[in-house]
Amino acid sequence: MLKSTPADARAMREAILHHLTYSMGKDAAHATRQDWRMALSHAVRDQITDRWFASTRKSYEAKAKRVYYLSMEFLIGRLLEDGLVNLRMLDAANEALTALEQDPAAVIADEPDAALGNGGLGRLAACFLESLSTLGVPALGYGIRYEHGLFEQKFEYGRQVETPETWLQQPHAWEFERAEAKYRLGFGGSVAVRDGRSVWTPDEAVVAAAYDTPVVGWQGRWANTLRLWSAKPANESFDLDSFNAGDYIGATAPEAQARTISRVLYPDDTTEAGKVLRLKQEYFFTAASLHDIMRRFDSEHDDIALLPKKVAVQLNDTHPAIAGPELVRILHDEKGLPFDQAIDLARGVLGYTNHTLLPEALERWSEDIFHRLLPRHLQIIDRIDDAHAKAHPDRKVTIREPGTVKMGELSFVMAHRVNGVSALHTGLMKTTVFKELDRLHPDRIVNQTNGVTPRRWMLSCNPSLAELITATIGDGWLSDLERLTELEPNISDPEWLRSFTAIKRANKAELAAWMAAEHGVQVDPAAMFDVQIKRLHEYKRQHLNILEAIALWQEIRDNPDAGWTPRIKIFAGKAAPGYFFAKDIIRLINDASRVINDDPVTNKYLKVIFLPNYNVSLAERLIPAADLSEQISTAGKEASGTGNMKFALNGALTIGTLDGANVEIREHVGPENFFLFGMTAEEVEARRRIDGHAAQAIATDPRLARAIDAVRNGTFSPTEPGRYAHIANNIAGADYFLVSSDFTDYWRAQRAVDAAFRDQDQWMRMAALNTARSGWFSSDRTIRGYLRDVWEAETLV
Numbered sequence: 001m002l003k004s005t006p007a008d009a010r011a012m013r014e015a016i017l018h019h020l021t022y023s024m025g026k027d028a029a030h031a032t033r034q035d036w037r038m039a040l041s042h043a044v045r046d047q048i049t050d051r052w053f054a055s056t057r058k059s060y061e062a063k064a065k066r067v068y069y070l071s072m073e074f075l076i077g078r079l080l081e082d083g084l085v086n087l088r089m090l091d092a093a094n095e096a097l098t099a100l101e102q103d104p105a106a107v108i109a110d111e112p113d114a115a116l117g118n119g120g121l122g123r124l125a126a127c128f129l130e131s132l133s134t135l136g137v138p139a140l141g142y143g144i145r146y147e148h149g150l151f152e153q154k155f156e157y158g159r160q161v162e163t164p165e166t167w168l169q170q171p172h173a174w175e176f177e178r179a180e181a182k183y184r185l186g187f188g189g190s191v192a193v194r195d196g197r198s199v200w201t202p203d204e205a206v207v208a209a210a211y212d213t214p215v216v217g218w219q220g221r222w223a224n225t226l227r228l229w230s231a232k233p234a235n236e237s238f239d240l241d242s243f244n245a246g247d248y249i250g251a252t253a254p255e256a257q258a259r260t261i262s263r264v265l266y267p268d269d270t271t272e273a274g275k276v277l278r279l280k281q282e283y284f285f286t287a288a289s290l291h292d293i294m295r296r297f298d299s300e301h302d303d304i305a306l307l308p309k310k311v312a313v314q315l316n317d318t319h320p321a322i323a324g325p326e327l328v329r330i331l332h333d334e335k336g337l338p339f340d341q342a343i344d345l346a347r348g349v350l351g352y353t354n355h356t357l358l359p360e361a362l363e364r365w366s367e368d369i370f371h372r373l374l375p376r377h378l379q380i381i382d383r384i385d386d387a388h389a390k391a392h393p394d395r396k397v398t399i400r401e402p403g404t405v406k407m408g409e410l411s412f413v414m415a416h417r418v419n420g421v422s423a424l425h426t427g428l429m430k431t432t433v434f435k436e437l438d439r440l441h442p443d444r445i446v447n448q449t450n451g452v453t454p455r456r457w458m459l460s461c462n463p464s465l466a467e468l469i470t471a472t473i474g475d476g477w478l479s480d481l482e483r484l485t486e487l488e489p490n491i492s493d494p495e496w497l498r499s500f501t502a503i504k505r506a507n508k509a510e511l512a513a514w515m516a517a518e519h520g521v522q523v524d525p526a527a528m529f530d531v532q533i534k535r536l537h538e539y540k541r542q543h544l545n546i547l548e549a550i551a552l553w554q555e556i557r558d559n560p561d562a563g564w565t566p567r568i569k570i571f572a573g574k575a576a577p578g579y580f581f582a583k584d585i586i587r588l589i590n591d592a593s594r595v596i597n598d599d600p601v602t603n604k605y606l607k608v609i610f611l612p613n614y615n616v617s618l619a620e621r622l623i624p625a626a627d628l629s630e631q632i633s634t635a636g637k638e639a640s641g642t643g644n645m646k647f648a649l650n651g652a653l654t655i656g657t658l659d660g661a662n663v664e665i666r667e668h669v670g671p672e673n674f675f676l677f678g679m680t681a682e683e684v685e686a687r688r689r690i691d692g693h694a695a696q697a698i699a700t701d702p703r704l705a706r707a708i709d710a711v712r713n714g715t716f717s718p719t720e721p722g723r724y725a726h727i728a729n730n731i732a733g734a735d736y737f738l739v740s741s742d743f744t745d746y747w748r749a750q751r752a753v754d755a756a757f758r759d760q761d762q763w764m765r766m767a768a769l770n771t772a773r774s775g776w777f778s779s780d781r782t783i784r785g786y787l788r789d790v791w792e793a794e795t796l797v
């Protein structure tokens with residue numbers, strides 16, 4: 001690893017002190033930790049800004065094709081350490097802060113997470129921006145500058161309680177307000193035809209104001225822009241008359257009304273919100289982004305036919321699907337192009353990524369809401385649908401249905417490429433939700449299996465593992481992750497494996513110390529750390545995991561001296577506030593953990609912990625310390641998963657189903673290094689058709705029956721015995737996600753995990769092989785796929 005020089009540390013110290021004085025207006029004696037963090041952030045931002053300007057200049061000079069990534073979510077997390085790591089200045093910063101008698105880890109951890117996303121979709125967008133910069137692709141991310149990101153999660157008596165997230169209520173070092181980049185947008189109103197042209201006259205207006213955050217890539221060779229839009233009142237003017245009349249609320253109402261659009265992130269993951277404000281948010285950021293994109297294009301090119309050659313816009317799910325009709329409106333209504341040419345140009349620009357097949361997640365807006373909010377766009381969608389019908393007279397699919405606008409179909413018809421996020425998911429798109437459209441457009445669907453950035457998810461969160469890898473194969477792996485395979489010959493070297501093992505053990509000890517300090521939980525770092533961290537959702541089956549824990553607890557109680565493998569089951573994850581069944585699963589896990597952890601007979605063999613307020617920073621703390629990664633979704637339901645990739649790269653073994661990217665992880669790491677269980681997607685469909693499939697499973701597995709009984713009879717809620725009867729009844733009844741039918745095989749696989757973990761050398765060899773063979777899951781590889789198959793754009797470094 002390129003060690004920073006004392007000069008670097010000295011220069012860094014100078015830069016920190018400069019910003020402490022002139023940016024924070026503080027001297028060292030009176031500076032708070034936040035002041036030191038901001039001063040360091042400004043020092044890093046200076047370094048990034050130079051590279052940022054150089055990248056932007058090069059893009060303009062090259063008249064390069066730009067990639068625009070439109071996403072309602074960017075789950076960024078913290079940016080200070082990411083900047084230091086990508087600029088290779090972390091050591092210099094640590095030395096400088098230490099010399100200034102500051103605790104570097106505490107200063108860096110003082111930064112709030114930018115939690116502008118719900119889960120995988122939002123984090124993927126953040127990993128993609130970092131990879132786009134690392135590869136030197138001229139690109140911009142466009143999203144919303146929510147005042148409140150994903151809610152804070154606290155537990156009160158085991159129940160999830162949500163409180164507003166407040167990242168912007170403290171100074172934010174990374175953004176630049178762009179006063180000149182403002183766009184006036186409209187809603188509602190009516191459409192009239194004048195001189196043969198449709199003219200939309202909105203009756204509500206709002207201004208989108210841009211805030212830019214630089215996103216630097218590995219080694220600081222390139223930096224792109226993340227432009228987030230904030231909603232401002234159309235007329236800046238403060239209503240002084242109302243104020244003077246004492247109507248203080250009235251006086252501020254216009255501003256409050258406007259700000260509502262970018263006030264808060266909708267906390268639903270894979271479920272559509274379906275609220276008017278949500279559609280307003282979707283149009284707000286999409287329209288502002290398209291105006292900004294067209295302004296930039298027009299400033300560089302005067303031949304509109306060049307648009308698809310110079311502009312690639314990727315729709316991160318259907319949330320920005322209005323981009324199709326809006327681009328057609330701009331090209332046809334404003335620029336006067338013929339309608340069909342406008343559609344063709346727009347299609348040449350747009351790519352659409354589908355992230356889920358869950359019916360409740362596919363956005364369908366009511367015609368009424370659409371007409372009220374976007375009357376002109378509804379007309380344009382109807383014309384797009386008619387044009388598609390004319391081009392495909394035998395089609396058995398439409399964008400419009402009576403009273404409904406289907407955003408998935410609209411996105412598909414308006415995109416030149418549509419992709420899924422894992423091989424299995426893309427295959428299922430062709431045989432389920434998009435079967436007919438795939439028949440009509442056989443070469444439109446392509447696969448782009450997800451990936452994660454190794455800079456944040458290995459080098460930054462697991463520096464000691466990164467050190468060992470670089471000491472073994474050099475540091476080329478950080479920009480070419482598939483070179484991790486060069487580690488393989490070393491795995492049979494006992495010395496090397498001891499180092500690898502010691503790193504995992506040290507990470508576990510560090511996590512154990514943190515859990516003791518922050519949550520008063522005592523765990524033995526020698527035990528197996530079995531981790532399931534992701535949003536709470538029935539298809540992700542956290543309830544299957546806790547059911548297995550309950551059965552294991554019962555079995556250990558029966559036979560404490562049977563030589564059990566000590567295990568710590570760690571859960572973390574938020575449930576959408578309105579998803580009550582998921583919130584009850586959280587409460588059950590907390591109630592069960594209290595009973596199991598307090599049981600003197602069993603708690604040296606099994607503990608269950610649910611850590612509150614899961615976010616990017618907590619994931620960075622947990623993943624390097626995991627032995628076992630739980631990826632146990634009902635096959636066919638998890639489009640990809642990305643946590644699964646982060647765990648494998650950090651030397652955790654996966655217990656999982658053949659779902660999403662688990663399939664490709666198992667192919668890459670080898671079936672012998674993966675604990676597979678459960679039905680395949682096809683078997684799931686077949687099993688679901690059997691009446692009483694859950695009862696059948698329970699009848700053949702007394703262990704399952706007993707565990708369900710414990711949930712039903714109040715074992716974990718003695719003060720309210722029936723508290724979890726509905727969960728037990730669901731698992732034993734309809735059981736749509738086949739918890740009961742997959743239980744027996746899950747139990748078998750978990751016991752195989754126990755046996756394997758007892759042979760630590762063998763386990764660590766399997767773990768090291770997971771690290772060595774997971775390089776393909778880099779988001780750099782994914783972005784190279786999009787560049788080749790979807791965007792046809794070049795890199796400039």
Ligand SMILES: [N-]=[N+]=N[C@]1([C@H](N)O)O[C@H](CO)[C@@H](O)[C@H](O)[C@H]1O
Nearest residue numbers: 120121355421638639640641642
């Ligand atoms: N929405 N959505 N979809 C998801 C995730 N929940 O955010 O997108 C993620 C990113 O593509 C996928 O990994 C995950 O399987 C899928 O469920």
